[in-house]
Amino acid sequence: MWKMMTAAGAAVLGCCLRSAYERNNFVTDLYELTSEKVTRERTFVFLSDLHDNCFGKGQKRLLDAIGRMDPCGVLVGGDMMVVKKRADLEPALFLVGELARRYPVYYGDGNHESRMDRKRNLYGDKYDVFVKELKKRSVCHLKDASADFDEEVRVSGLNLDRRFYDKRVLADEMDASYIERQLGRASVEKYQILLAHSPLFYRTYAKWGADLTLCGHFHGGTIRLPWLGGLMTPQFHFFEKSCGGCLRAEGKDVVVSRGLGTHSINIRLNNQAQLVAIKLRPKNIKS
Secondary structure, eight states, X not given: OHHHHHHHHHHHHHHHHHHHHHHHOEEEEEEEEEETTOSSOEEEEEEOOOTTOOOSGGGHHHHHHHXXXXXXXXXXXXXXXXXXXXXXXXXXXXHHHHHHTTSOEEEEOOHHHHHHHHOHHHHTTHHHHHHHHHHHTTOEEESSEEEESSSSEEXXXXXXXXXXXXXXXXGGGOOHHHHHHHHOSOOSSSEEEEEESOGGGHHHHHHHTOSEEEEOSSGGGSBEETTXXXXXXXXXXXXXXXXXXXXXXXXXXXXXXXXXXXXXXXXXXSOOEEEEEEEEEEOOOOO
16 A cells, blocks of 8 residues: 555645646647648748746746747747736746837737736726737737738737636537628738637638638647547647647648646646747648
């Protein structure tokens, strides 16, 4: 019995140490995509769910990793801070400010930014302050809005209604007409990138017309198990397919970040924090 208890204690300690390592060290994953809509190569970096996590003094390790990718732009998928009884905006503003000095930055809200906006009785005008500070730093904030990155690429940010973050919501409870009411129609001519925080509705995003949808929110499923994937999402979906990685729907691409931080459930196991890079290339058309 004593040996069994010792072994169990060692296993728990090992898991705790590994979880701490995975929370405080990130991997950089590159996804290579092609499209007939573009005529030259572009590299984007995608950040999501930082939740105030810090990778070195002044985010040096994270900024250095982004610099090595030499991106043409940075896309942010929301939840860069923790808005749960508190809302410290400085870590998120510092990072996006540093990035905006070097690259064009496009920022879409997650459920934590939306919570600041919705619960003004708790957070006052913090959301308005945050948006103003983003603009001061030349960050393009996309709240149900679109902006042309260049002549071939458009970026849109979808703010999901509160009901879509409900623990009882199902994937088929959103249709493409909802997105069209929020954002208008997807671009047909330009390569359409959509920042939409929850990946649960990835098929609907593709039906709307997003050539590439970038999501986060599910933190990779917290604990990832071989062959089964992510164990549990923040909305208590178990073994949800869309917890992380690159998916296809309706002939379109969806990339789901495992995120850079955690908050309420402060665990990562077999699920290291992730920095995402997207290399977009022209599709070779054979004559």
